[in-house]
Amino acid sequence: MKxxxxxxxxxxxxxxxxxxxxxxxxxxxFEFCSLVNARNGKCSQxxxxxAQSCHYKTNIESYPLMDVEKVLDAAKESLAQGAxxxxxxxxxxxxxxxxxxxxxxxxxKKVSELGLNVCASLGICDKEKLLKLKxxxxxxxxxxxxxxxxxxxxxxxxxxxxxRITTCKNVKETGLELCSGVIIGMGETKEQRIEMAxxxxxxxxxxxxxxxxxxxxxxxxxxxxxxxxxxNIIRTIAIMKISNPKSSIRLAGGKKLRLSxxxxxxxxxxxIDSTIAGNMLTTTGFTxxxxxxxxxxxxxxxxxxxxxxxx
Numbered sequence: 001m002k003x004x005x006x007x008x009x010x011x012x013x014x015x016x017x018x019x020x021x022x023x024x025x026x027x028x029x030f031e032f033c034s035l036v037n038a039r040n041g042k043c044s045q046x047x048x049x050x051a052q053s054c055h056y057k058t059n060i061e062s063y064p065l066m067d068v069e070k071v072l073d074a075a076k077e078s079l080a081q082g083a084x085x086x087x088x089x090x091x092x093x094x095x096x097x098x099x100x101x102x103x104x105x106x107x108x109k110k111v112s113e114l115g116l117n118v119c120a121s122l123g124i125c126d127k128e129k130l131l132k133l134k135x136x137x138x139x140x141x142x143x144x145x146x147x148x149x150x151x152x153x154x155x156x157x158x159x160x161x162x163x164r165i166t167t168c169k170n171v172k173e174t175g176l177e178l179c180s181g182v183i184i185g186m187g188e189t190k191e192q193r194i195e196m197a198x199x200x201x202x203x204x205x206x207x208x209x210x211x212x213x214x215x216x217x218x219x220x221x222x223x224x225x226x227x228x229x230x231x232n233i234i235r236t237i238a239i240m241k242i243s244n245p246k247s248s249i250r251l252a253g254g255k256k257l258r259l260s261x262x263x264x265x266x267x268x269x270x271x272i273d274s275t276i277a278g279n280m281l282t283t284t285g286f287t288x289x290x291x292x293x294x295x296x297x298x299x300x301x302x303x304x305x306x307x308x309x310x311x
Contacts, residue, residue, distance in 0.1 A: 001201050002243050007194045011239055015231065019270040022238040025245035027273035030300035032288060033119070033207075033250065034078040034277050035087035038107070039065045039100075043091040047146070047156045048220040049186055049213055052091045058218035065090065065100045068107050075111045081288035083277065084303060086111055087119040087142060093159065094124040101129070105136040112137030119179060124159060124167050130174040140206065141171045142179035148195035151188045168203045181209035181252065184236050185228035186221060193236045197243040207274065208247045210237050212254030230263050237271045250274040256286055261294075268298035 002010070010018060041062025043052045051058040075086045088107055095101050104122065112118045120133060121142035130141060145164050146152070152161035171178045180203065182196045200208055212233055215224045228236075241249045249272045255264060277291040286294075295302055 001198075004194060004198060007197060007239055007243055008191070010242060011190060011194060011235055015234065018235060018238050019266070022241045023270040025241050026271060027248065028301055029273065029303045030268070030295045030298075031085065031248070031274045031303040032081075032083045032277045032291065033085035033087060033274060034081075034083040034288070035089050035119075035121075036066070036071050036074040038071055038088050038104075039063065039090040039092070041091055044093050045156060045158045047158075049155070049183060049216070051216040051219060053219070056218045056220070058216055065103060068103065068110060071107045072110050072114075075114055075116055078288075079114055079116055081277075082292065082302065083288065084117055085119055085140070086116040087121055087276075089121040089142075090123070092123050095122045095129045101132075105132060108133060108136040108138050112139075121179075124163050125170060127170050127174055130170055130176060134174055134176055138176060140177040140179050142207075142209075143167045143171065144181050144183070144209070144211075145196065145199060145203075146183055147186060147188055148192040148199060150195060151186075151192050155186060165199075165203065168205070172203070177206040178203070179207040179209060179250075180205040181207075181211065181250065183211040183213055183253075184233065185213035185224065185254075185258070187224060187227050190232070194239060197236075197239050200240070200247070201243050205244070205247050207250050208240060208244055209250040209252035209276065210240060210272075211252045212258040214254045214257060230259060233259065234263060234267060234271070237267055241271045248274045250276060252276045265294060265298055268294060268300060273300075 041052045041060055042054050046053055046055045051060045078086050108118050117139045118137055119140040119142050120138055147155050149161050168178055168180050213224055215222050251272045275291055277288045
């Protein structure tokens with residue numbers, strides 16, 4: 001594992017040199033993931049970036065947990081378009097508060113029967129709930145660390161960084177695969193982005209989604225558009241790949257509006273080996289076909305369900 005000082009020196013290299021190093025660790029096979037926002041809004045947590053928090057007035061559409069058939073229809077559409085991973089995402093702090101948990105288990109079961117690799121993002125989760133999800137057919141659980149330990153208190157006060165790390169450890173200990181990443185551009189320093197990379201390296205996620213903050217009107221971060229530029233986005237993602245060579249680095253939310261087509265292609269060639277296609281939770285993304293064209297232009301090979309389930 002690279003040390004903090006080593007990564008700091010790499011971060012400041014000429015960009016072409018940094019990308020050349022990152023490319024050594026980047027997988028040639030490229031995979032698509034898609035998700036369904038199965039429950040939106042009214043979250044009890046005060047994460048300052050989030051449109052779904054009940055602490056802020058963001059004018060998003062809130063709705064309860066979707067019907068199982070509606071989630072299944074979304075999964076079938078994703079499968080037809082080439083996704084191999086499908087995420088079921090719900091707002092809220094934890095499934096412990098969830099009266100609909102049995103319904104979520106049924107969603108997981110039905111989607112897994114389609115042959116898709118099922119992921120769930122349900123908040124802070126204990127081993128008992130994770131084991132139930134695994135037995136229902138879940139392959140991977142998603143839970144971001146979001147930021148570094150040293151910056152977490154600037155992001156959220158209603159749960160701790162340790163709560164997040166504990167959930168990630170629970171996922172690994174129950175034998176599920178772990179998807180855990182970050183949101184960059186929330187006012188963190190370059191040094192704190194390196195901390196994030198090292199903190200992720202310690203928990204060894206199978207997949208690391210990199211989100212770029214999309215400031216939402218009504219949240220405390222609504223004016224944070226200038227907290228990171230495109231070059232530092234690229235540098236951060238390169239450092240993530242170098243410090244987590246066995247993890248799939250996944251370009252996720254914010255890419256459509258925060259990165260040029262040229263720089264997305266540069267990342268595909270040098271740093272990332274997966275992406276979330278289609279819409280995100282409360283923002284729009286590229287369609288599967290748009291993503292496919294970019295991948296082929298980058299000379300990567302698209303992974304299919306006939307390949308191993310996950311990297």
